[in-house]
Amino acid sequence: MDFAQDQGFLFEKKDVTSADRQSGSRLSRQLEKSDALPNNPFSDYAKFDGKAHAGVATKNIDIFLTMAPKDERSYPMRVVTIATAKVHDLIGLICWQYTNQNRRPTLRPELHLYSLHIPEDDGDVDMDFPCLDNKEPMHKFGFTKLALVQKKVVPLVNRTAPVVTVQVLVL
Numbered sequence: 001m002d003f004a005q006d007q008g009f010l011f012e013k014k015d016v017t018s019a020d021r022q023s024g025s026r027l028s029r030q031l032e033k034s035d036a037l038p039n040n041p042f043s044d045y046a047k048f049d050g051k052a053h054a055g056v057a058t059k060n061i062d063i064f065l066t067m068a069p070k071d072e073r074s075y076p077m078r079v080v081t082i083a084t085a086k087v088h089d090l091i092g093l094i095c096w097q098y099t100n101q102n103r104r105p106t107l108r109p110e111l112h113l114y115s116l117h118i119p120e121d122d123g124d125v126d127m128d129f130p131c132l133d134n135k136e137p138m139h140k141f142g143f144t145k146l147a148l149v150q151k152k153v154v155p156l157v158n159r160t161a162p163v164v165t166v167q168v169l170v171l
Helices: 026-034 043-048 087-100
Strands: 058-065 077-082 114-117 145-150
Touching: 043 087, 058 087, 077 087, 087 114, 087 145
Parallel strands: 058 145
Antiparallel strands: 058 077, 114 145
16 A cells, blocks of 8 residues: 555545634634623723733732622722722722622712722721822822722702892882
């Protein structure tokens, strides 16, 4: 037997039809699937994620989520932020990570409705102490545990405006 005949099965002709081929690249198919994922309104704050930065000073902070169901409140969510982030940026990063993890309840997209407080070791927050100032950089604080608190929203009462009548007497 001839060597070429022995090895012929290695290079057999195959019928490749267009039905077997999927349209587009693998990346294109993944991007199409990603359209079905929920949109994260806090995506702008992903840039403060310390896990995505090499060679940059970071801070690991355990975040207690006061809006979480009662049985989950005592288990903090670990967040890694770049040390130069401000408190406002960290709140956005926490909301971004919370939303990416599909936690419930869903957060409101208005970042100003949230604040960071200093919790007890068990996650309870003493609301007598003020929240951290949003403009301060995180490297200023040495806290390893913080609590994300949703501010109370006071609904506006739909009142009718008082009517003031002014009479001017011209003499």
